[in-house]
Amino acid sequence: MAEEPDSVLQLPPSTAADGEGPTEVSPETATPEPPSSAAVSPGTEEPAGDTKKKIDVLLKAVGDTPIMKTKKWAVERTRTIQGLIDFIKKFLKLVASEQLFIYVNQSFAPSPDQEVGTLYECFGSDGKLVLHYCKSQAWG
Amino acid sequence: MCIFTGKFTPRRKEKTSCVNGIWRKLSSSMEEDEFFGEKTFQSFCAEFIKHSQQIGDGWEWRTSKDCSEGYMCKTHFQIKPGTQVSHPETSAHVQTCLPMEEALELPLDDFEVPETTTGSEVIKYEYHVLYSCSYQVPVLYFRASFLDGKPLALKDIWEGIHECYKTRLLQEPWDTITQQEHPILGQPFFVLHPCKTNEFMTPLLKNSRKINRSVNYITSWLSVVGPVVGLNLPLSYARTTSQDE
Numbered sequence: 001m002a003e004e005p006d007s008v009l010q011l012p013p014s015t016a017a018d019g020e021g022p023t024e025v026s027p028e029t030a031t032p033e034p035p036s037s038a039a040v041s042p043g044t045e046e047p048a049g050d051t052k053k054k055i056d057v058l059l060k061a062v063g064d065t066p067i068m069k070t071k072k073w074a075v076e077r078t079r080t081i082q083g084l085i086d087f088i089k090k091f092l093k094l095v096a097s098e099q100l101f102i103y104v105n106q107s108f109a110p111s112p113d114q115e116v117g118t119l120y121e122c123f124g125s126d127g128k129l130v131l132h133y134c135k136s137q138a139w140g
Numbered sequence: 141m142c143i144f145t146g147k148f149t150p151r152r153k154e155k156t157s158c159v160n161g162i163w164r165k166l167s168s169s170m171e172e173d174e175f176f177g178e179k180t181f182q183s184f185c186a187e188f189i190k191h192s193q194q195i196g197d198g199w200e201w202r203t204s205k206d207c208s209e210g211y212m213c214k215t216h217f218q219i220k221p222g223t224q225v226s227h228p229e230t231s232a233h234v235q236t237c238l239p240m241e242e243a244l245e246l247p248l249d250d251f252e253v254p255e256t257t258t259g260s261e262v263i264k265y266e267y268h269v270l271y272s273c274s275y276q277v278p279v280l281y282f283r284a285s286f287l288d289g290k291p292l293a294l295k296d297i298w299e300g301i302h303e304c305y306k307t308r309l310l311q312e313p314w315d316t317i318t319q320q321e322h323p324i325l326g327q328p329f330f331v332l333h334p335c336k337t338n339e340f341m342t343p344l345l346k347n348s349r350k351i352n353r354s355v356n357y358i359t360s361w362l363s364v365v366g367p368v369v370g371l372n373l374p375l376s377y378a379r380t381t382s383q384d385e
Binding site for chain 2: 063099101106107108109112113
């Protein structure tokens with residue numbers, strides 16, 4: 001089984017999602033992209049209780065959905081599910097007609113406005129939040 | 141797993157499925173689809189409502205006059221700001237989906253419906269979950285009206301739909317949301333079309349079988365389709381969707 005690189009790649013800020021973000025982050029180098037605003041975070045070394053601490057999110061594919069080369073991401077607490085969906089769709093280069101759904105507990109889709117930080121508090125374990133994603137043409 | 145009996149199917153040479161307690165052979169194209177019968181639907185709804193009662197989420201079960209069919213329903217009220225709003229802090233509730241749930245915790249009596257303020261209105265949203273015999277999946281019916289009974293048009297309901305769905309749905313609304321007669325009440329409701337339900341439910345259910353975990357179909361399904369029409373399930377339902385047995 002291929003091992004993921006230990007260092008956690010940083011999810012580009014949502015403002016950089018106009019085509020800049022994911023294509024610039026190379027999974028192979030495992031070097032975090034220095035963001036324009038928030039501090040680069042190795043994730044596990046931040047002091048506990050720091051509200052800016054990012055959440056380690058592990059993304060797993062369900063069904064025939066393409067698997068992301070990089071599965072482990074450091075995500076700001078306030079990133080919404082919808083923001084994460086948009087990011088993964090861009091990363092996987094899905095077409096507009098394809099929907100992407102994210103699930104916690106491999107069974108429940110949180111609302112689009114739900115924040116990753118809240119989900120981590122409810123469903124996180126071992127210092128990370130596992131989210132499953134699945135693409136589908138659910139409508140139309 | 142046979143969703144009806146709750147038992148895992150023994151290995152069979154032929155792929156079979158149990159629908160309404162009747163085993164039948166599946167053709168290779170059908171074996172990937174997940175179907176369930178009315179009884180299974182009712183059983184998942186019962187589980188769902190049990191949790192709803194625990195957290196005060198307001199879902200109820202209703203039956204048709206002859207009690208042969210039933211459905212799940214929930215009503216909630218939302219204040220829609222008009223041109224003049226006497227309680228500006230509540231206007232934020234309309235813009236995002238999540239705060240709508242907070243409004244549910246207030247009994248109707250506690251709603252400050254200003255009588256003298258112009259423009260501010262209370263809207264009643266109704267969500268019904270019925271079983272479709274033809275598609276053999278649950279279907280979401282919904283409607284919205286003002287307190288005087290005047291119904292909201294679909295274009296007004298669009299405002300409550302999350303931005304992320306608007307583009308997609310507005311492109312082809314006729315494929316997705318239609319107006320139909322409620323099978324039991326006989327009144328017009330908007331319906332989220334069920335033709336693609338299996339498409340997103342099947343991978344989820346297959347995955348749950350793979351990890352040997354049972355899933356409440358209704359909870360999973362509603363968590364996906366609900367937000368499209370402004371209905372968000374509290375996160376606590378997620379804990380009950382899958383239980384290791």
